[in-house]
Amino acid sequence: QKEVEQNSGPLSVPEGAIASLNCTYSDRGSQSFFWYRQYSGKSPELIMSIYSNGDKEDGRFTAQLNKASQYVSLLIRDSQPSDSATYLCAVGAGGTSYGKLTFGQGTILTVHP
Amino acid sequence: GAVVSQHPSWVICKSGTSVKIECRSLDFQATTMFWYRQFPKQSLMLMATSNEGSKATYEQGVEKDKFLINHASLTLSTLTVTSAHPEDSSFYICSAREDPNTEAFFGQGTRLTVV
Numbered sequence: 001q002k003e004v005e006q007n008s009g010p011l012s013v014p015e016g017a018i019a020s021l022n023c024t025y026s027d028r029g030s031q032s033f034f035w036y037r038q039y040s041g042k043s044p045e046l047i048m049s050i051y052s053n054g055d056k057e058d059g060r061f062t063a064q065l066n067k068a069s070q071y072v073s074l075l076i077r078d079s080q081p082s083d084s085a086t087y088l089c090a091v092g093a094g095g096t097s098y099g100k101l102t103f104g105q106g107t108i109l110t111v112h113p
Numbered sequence: 114g115a116v117v118s119q120h121p122s123w124v125i126c127k128s129g130t131s132v133k134i135e136c137r138s139l140d141f142q143a144t145t146m147f148w149y150r151q152f153p154k155q156s157l158m159l160m161a162t163s164n165e166g167s168k169a170t171y172e173q174g175v176e177k178d179k180f181l182i183n184h185a186s187l188t189l190s191t192l193t194v195t196s197a198h199p200e201d202s203s204f205y206i207c208s209a210r211e212d213p214n215t216e217a218f219f220g221q222g223t224r225l226t227v228v
Contacts (some may be wrong), residue, residue, distance in 0.1 A: 008194065012164050032215075034216065034217075036219075041204075041224075042221070042222065043119075043204075043206045043219040043220060043221055043222035044157070044206075044219050045219065046216050046217075046218060046219075049215075049216050087157065088157070091219075100159075101147070101159070101217060102159075103157045103159075103209075104156065105155070105156040106156050
């Protein structure tokens with residue numbers, strides 16, 4: 001069974017610190033990787049996408065992908081209280097299920113002043 | 114990012130009635146749309162994948178006769194919950210993307226309450 005695993009948290013960091021969110025996946029054929037942020041009662045919004053090994057930076061966010069270890073992470077620098085939300089890791093399948101997204105259970109992040 | 118509009122944002126219906134939810138891609142052509150259901154404090158569960166002009170592919174355990182999906186055009190997909198019951202009360206979210214390996218963008222979600 002293809003799975004995406006995240007630590008459900010909650011992860012609590014002080015304002016200004018770096019928040020590190022982790023995700024592992026079981027399907028080695030996965031082709032695409034995404035991080036979404038979801039506020040309570042709202043639908044997810046895309047933060048980052050990454051398709052190849054290494055780091056990808058966008059503002060305060062950095063996504064890291066290691067396909068050999070089947071691991072993807074999201075770093076949030078200079079965390080703000082407004083970053084408090086649930087972060088969902090999503091993995092796009094390859095092969096016969098090409099492009100189908102599987103979501104992790106989400107990590108709750110709390111940034112306290 | 115691309116805009117996906119979902120309507121209505123919330124709906125209350127009586128048990129036994131049907132409810133239709135619309136999902137529109139406003140500034141791109143969505144070859145694929147997805148429908149998810151999310152219960153409180155749980156992650157998104159994929160219900161079905163629909164490609165324009167073809168029948169939807171339902172996930173295991175999702176009743177295709179209860180959750181009718183139509184993807185008649187490249188910008189519109191609809192989900193109809195037929196004969197709704199209280200256990201169908203949930204947050205239904207659609208997403209759409211232009212290419213199989215690109216980002217999927219989400220609609221605002223529809224909170225369905227069946228009384």
